[in-house]
């Protein structure tokens with residue numbers, strides 16, 4: 178969410194911003210502070226029950242094509258790229274399972290971006306074919322992204338997505354436009370038909386086989402008019 182207008186003080190009253198979106202701030206002692214953004218979003222940590230500890234590790238290894246870099250009876254660290262860990266799981270005997278029929282305030286979901294529709298299609302089919310199938314609960318073209326939402330064993334939701342616009346400015350324009358205003362939820366799609374079409378075009382070694390026009394057509398959201406409610410149970 179965008180920062181609000183000028184803040185005189187933050188929660189602890191230690192700095193004062195000079196303007197909305199200001200790059201600098203002034204500390205109480207008068208020192209000029211250059212505001213900093215993080216370099217990356219580093220990792221996500223889940224706390225789970227002993228019963229779900231091993232299944233949660235397996236779930237995230239499958240979901241993200243990750244591997245375990247460390248596991249002991251209390252902590253597991255999973256990596257899938259050059260970061261030492263992206264997911265950690267804490268096994269806690271004190272953890273209380275989330276009630277399934279209650280929507281809690283707090284973190285709703287975490288999203289991971291794949292490079293291409295073909296990559297996401299491969300992952301969808303892989304997950305569906307796991308010994309214990311992992312199936313999405315919602316497949317939707319939001320407009321800015323093509324997204325598949327999954328739920329882990331504890332009920333946490335994870336979004337696997339592909340950006341629909343190559344240029345972030347185009348995505349920003351879409352999200353600021355009338356179509357998104359009328360329908361910020363998106364248009365659902367059938368993941369089986371979608372992935373069948375995409376993988377049917379893939380090259381023999383499984384790489385992207387879609388033409389630029391086919392990619393554009395697939396990513397272009399089909400407009401369905403007004404939609405402002407989340408799906409039931411989401």
Ligand SMILES: [Fe+2]
Pocket residue numbers: 286288336
């Ligand atoms: Fe999201």
